[in-house]
Amino acid sequence: MAGFANLGECVDAIDSGRSTYYSFRKTPAVVTTASVWFDMSMSPGNPAPQYYAAAPLLATQLTQADGGLNHGGNVSPLSKFVHRFLALSASATGLPMPIMLCDYLMYYPFCDTGTNDEQPMTNSVTLPRYASGEGVQIMAVSVAPNSGLAQPTFTVNYTNSAGDAGRISRTMTMNTATANGSILTSDTTGVTSVGPFVGLADGDKGVRSIQSVTLPSVTEVGLFALVLVRPIMTFALLEQTAPTEVEPIRTLGGPVRVYDGAYLNMIALPAGSLSGVGIFGELTTVWN
Amino acid sequence: MTAQELLKKMKGTQADRQALMQALIQKTMDGEALSETEVVFMEALKKEFIQVRPVSQVVEMTATVAGGATMRAR
Numbered sequence: 001m002a003g004f005a006n007l008g009e010c011v012d013a014i015d016s017g018r019s020t021y022y023s024f025r026k027t028p029a030v031v032t033t034a035s036v037w038f039d040m041s042m043s044p045g046n047p048a049p050q051y052y053a054a055a056p057l058l059a060t061q062l063t064q065a066d067g068g069l070n071h072g073g074n075v076s077p078l079s080k081f082v083h084r085f086l087a088l089s090a091s092a093t094g095l096p097m098p099i100m101l102c103d104y105l106m107y108y109p110f111c112d113t114g115t116n117d118e119q120p121m122t123n124s125v126t127l128p129r130y131a132s133g134e135g136v137q138i139m140a141v142s143v144a145p146n147s148g149l150a151q152p153t154f155t156v157n158y159t160n161s162a163g164d165a166g167r168i169s170r171t172m173t174m175n176t177a178t179a180n181g182s183i184l185t186s187d188t189t190g191v192t193s194v195g196p197f198v199g200l201a202d203g204d205k206g207v208r209s210i211q212s213v214t215l216p217s218v219t220e221v222g223l224f225a226l227v228l229v230r231p232i233m234t235f236a237l238l239e240q241t242a243p244t245e246v247e248p249i250r251t252l253g254g255p256v257r258v259y260d261g262a263y264l265n266m267i268a269l270p271a272g273s274l275s276g277v278g279i280f281g282e283l284t285t286v287w288n
Numbered sequence: 289m290t291a292q293e294l295l296k297k298m299k300g301t302q303a304d305r306q307a308l309m310q311a312l313i314q315k316t317m318d319g320e321a322l323s324e325t326e327v328v329f330m331e332a333l334k335k336e337f338i339q340v341r342p343v344s345q346v347v348e349m350t351a352t353v354a355g356g357a358t359m360r361a362r
Contacts, residue, residue, distance in 0.1 A: 030324065053329070053330075053335060055298075055336075056299055110295055112295055114292045143325065223291045223295060
């Protein structure tokens with residue numbers, strides 16, 4: 001049976017070579033804002049950045065072939081898990097900083113903040129993993145900064161994980177922060193913010209696809225991507241002198257699954273600017 | 289160019305997108321750095337217009353760029 005019955009099997013899998021090690025570095029090039037979630041996948045470093053670059057409003061899958069944290073090749077019919085995740089910062093600036101490891105699944109590029117028209121998406125592909133959409137969240141990531149002078153609102157029309165179409169998200173208000181890579185709904189100092197993910201309609205457990213996005217009134221000058229992600233692990237960097245190490249089986253009480261083809265990357269909530277700050281880390285996976 | 293102007297060209301015809309890509313390339317050839325937003329668009333245009341081919345399919349071509357210089361590409 002795939003997976004581990006006990007810790008001994010996990011150790012045996014590592015001893016048998018069913019494990020991979022990867023070190024990473026992310027160094028944001030933009031001035032990030034305190035208390036605004038930031039998408040590390042667009043930052044320089046190793047792995048290389050990606051830019052949510054595709055035809056406007058066309059659903060585009062993200063897979064391991066697009067980069068992300070290297071977790072080893074496909075292992076099916078075996079199952080792969082995070083064995084150990086370590087992160088540290090080269091600077092005290094920006095700390096303490098929660099970090100969320102996500103499987104990035106699909107995105108809809110170049111949503112326009114400069115129009116009040118409904119912007120329909122083209123869905124010629126489906127979620128590459130977590131196919132039902134359960135647990136899948138929507139992230140609105142800036143790819144061309146707003147001026148910050150206005151704070152447009154928007155709603156997302158989506159299909160939930162039960163397959164119900166026409167679901168309407170909560171009305172979301174954009175930040176005044178303007179850096180590329182910032183998550184537009186996440187300014188934790190604002191009373192209208194909900195955090196890194198778009199608030200779903202009551203009772204919904206996740207998102208399978210997005211049909212459209214609408215800014216009903218105010219407009220701005222920026223562009224953003226709507227990204228479907230599955231958060232899989234959260235931890236925090238507390239201070240420069242101490243790396244944060246997570247072993248899910250030991251410290252989280254259970255394994256964290258990584259599916260074949262997963263595009264893994266991180267979002268973070270800095271306490272200041274991360275411009276030029278190196279975030280280093282290690283990822284070890286194991287499969288059985 | 290503003291983000292909205294870039295997006296309008298991106299949503300235009302293939303010729304519009306080719307012209308946009310040429311304009312961005314010309315900007316770098318002129319020694320100007322692309323903005324973060326222009327980099328995002330350049331990445332999208334590269335996916336449409338630049339294909340990595342096996343060596344056996346490599347062809348060589350030349351083009352005359354602004355100013356009359358000849359650029360050779362493989």
